[in-house]
Amino acid sequence: MDTGPIAAALAAVGSPNQSEYSDQSWSVFTATRAAAQSALTGQVGLDTVGVTQIARRLTEAYNALIPANTTDTQKDVGLAGALTTTQDLPSTVVIDGQSHPVTWSTGSRSAGRTAYTTLSVWGWTNDAYVDGKRQLFSANYEVVPPSLAYYIDSGVTSGQVSPQYAAVAANQPLMNGSADQASTGPTTWGYRSDGVNVKAGTNLSDKNSTGLWANSGRTIQYRLPLDPGTYTLTAGFHEWWGATRPMSQTVTIGATTTSGTPINLTPGADATGTVRFTVSHPTTITYTVAKAGGPDPVLSWLAVAMD
Template identity: 35%
Template sequence: MKQKTCKVAKTVLTLLLCAGLTAGSVPIDALAADVQSEQPVGGTETDTEAGTEGNTQSTGSVSDGNVVIKEREETGTESGAPQADSVSEGDGIALISLEASNTHIATYTGKIPEGITWAADVTVDTFSKSYSVVTAKAADGTSYTVEVVPEGIVYFIDNVTSDFSETTTEPYEAVKTLAGDQLINKVYDQQKTADTAWGLVDTDATTKKYNNTTTDKTATGIYGNNAIGETLSYDLYLEAGTYTITSGHREWWDKTRPMDVLLKTDAGETTIGSVSVSKSVKTAQFSYTFTLDTAQTVTYTLKSTAKQAP
């Protein structure tokens, strides 16, 4: 992807993970990574459920773009029934169904969605938090679900199942419609293989039960195994540039889930911080800014530092 000539050449990658929830879930909703020209941002999601624990989501981004990856966790593996193909409308809104496409949309941080006459209380501040999900009403009373992402986003990965059985998701389709060809990931999530530029590295991830609900990024996710040192990783191809990667995390089962965050580049792997979710802190977000001198594949990893799965 060609690097844009922006006044501030910074890219933001967002990863949404759910632990015992979405291992990347901040917005603990899904996994996504994005690239933006200003400060790093992220979102959070919340959800609770009795059962197994640990899940993650992540996303990658490219120069002056955004990437979001989301993962979730559940007890056992369960695939959701595929949805109908997404559809694009002339008004620039795309989603899984025509009905959903009319009300689930996306906008850039700090910008009011165009093409709709909004109620008087809907202002720029309504959409001020990147990776948040906002419910806003139009002047005619219609309620909209709005995904807020940074401008320049290049990856928006929404983790739903470890077998990628869904056709697509509403959050991904909304952001894809907004960002267009700027998004590197042409599908909501996928497995990393020798033939793909990005995707989930792990092959033993488990899916959190979600009853085939794909509208909420935080409703589900993927998680690893319960063991100290267990990891969940995403590979993301990035051009040379400066990026901010943000991961969102959510705890679904009231466990305490501490994780180290690692980033591997051509220069080696480094622990860049830590993040934790628990019964008292249901959602959390982690952001990190780094610069790549050459195009390469980076690996973003969550590593459990206690017995709960990442």
């Protein structure tokens, strides 16, 4: 059996100094390293999958090493902001109302990102926080693409606060000055309110909980003024009422309608879909979500980014 991946992982972690790390994280690391060293010469029943798992566990244990003089407990700061798919993690984090310089774990710095999902990361403060120790913490970031035009948390009404929208709006300028609104005219951004209802009983901290739903036989439509360019509109959906809900989505510019990916919601599930389109001159596009043979449409959020 080729144990090369284990050897490579052992070489990569090297020989860290025990005195530099917390007892708990060091204990996990040394046990994992010992298991890798034992497997290096081969074990009965060890196969390719096992080799890969042992190498991965060692890398994960190394990435999880925590410096000495750090709190034993981890403080969860919740949603700490927004990041684009290419931005570095911030050098400071607000904890209990105060900004602290921080160091991010190796795994957090190298974590992959997917637009419109939550990135969960962790690290520790560089300054003493509790009893002279650095504070271990975890944080979440809303991930978005660069060059956003709109980020709309549907159904968040005036007087309510969408944490996701606030985080994204602080990260980059948006064409929507609030989380959502009803359109008051053909060139004003927002949803067309006729035949559309705002979902009640939502969790404002979850963009899939908020949203709009259409009356019988109606569609959900948004008017979105845009400058020339090629864009991708991404929309998010959640099945709140236990139905199987096939839907279509389109973007209309003048007399031209472009279809996006079909949506097929199942009970309790989330889904996303996209529509890619080009605007040749400043205009207002119409985004439409319609039923496709099942119950009437729903919508949780949408965003528009320039390609």
